[in-house]
Amino acid sequence: MLSKKTKYGLKALTYLAIQKDKEPVQIAEISRHENISQKFLESILLTLRKTGYLGSKKGKGGGYYLIKEPSEIAMTSVIRVLEGPIAMIPCVSLNFYEKCNDCPDEKSCAVHKLMLQVRDSALEVYRKTTLADLIA
Amino acid sequence: MLSKKTKYGLKALTYLAIQKDKEPVQIAEISRHENISQKFLESILLTLRKTGYLGSKKGKGGGYYLIKEPSEIAMTSVIRVLEGPIAMIPCVSLNFYEKCNDCPDEKSCAVHKLMLQVRDSALEVYRKTTLADLIA
């Protein structure tokens, strides 16, 4: 399952991406438009700022704005930041690899073999899709 | 994340699939060979029996055995039984569809658009892969 965090984060990113100018947008506005709990959204936007997708401005007229061009934001990295590993099991993860402790040999493991293919197919989608594609 | 239930279920299925004859295999044997908690495996095998993948025989010399040919067991159905929906979000699920209550229009939703592609790519892998492919 996709977490609400990822879902809301993606919606917030697209909302910021469709803004005409680069003026900061307030959390409250995004939360209203996208039906997201404001406090929850707050923590998600904070994560996105810390990982370099968003800039922020405090005080009156403040808010959040995109730092990068939408066409430069690939889903691979957004998903990894918000959701975590793309692989469904650590033993086939590129960025979060971990050995299964119950499995003597990965090469002959059926689960490994299957999940490797699933990972690759998901990765292909995420790699070729940018934020710009999603708002088109 | 793939649940342990699915992981163990797949391992048990492959273990049964590589048996020479169709003699029942005991839970204890599978649990020993695949390093799975016997009690937990018990409940998983029960699920697989109720959904028509396995047959069972009680009493001395009893155990579980495959009912279908490995080449006739597609991953789509196994995953749906053990893991649940293949889609990462209900609004793009074929078998477990549910509308998002925060989303006014699916067609214009970025998350929907992205997850539809991810679902399709995963589905393609699961559809073309059978139990027979995994033990090859």
Added chain:
DNA sequence: ATTTATCCTATAGAACTAATAGAGTTATCA
């Protein structure tokens, strides 16, 4: 100074997962 808005930490409740416990039922075989 006051208002507006982000920043940050802590925490609580709900839901789900993984595993265990234990009693019940059925089949086989001597």
Added chain:
DNA sequence: TGATAACTCTATTAGTTCTATAGGATAAAT
């Protein structure tokens, strides 16, 4: 027919993760 092996089923628990909320701290604008 009695003992035993093995599956059947329900309940429960411990642990984890997810979602959301609370509340104060900090910074900018006017």
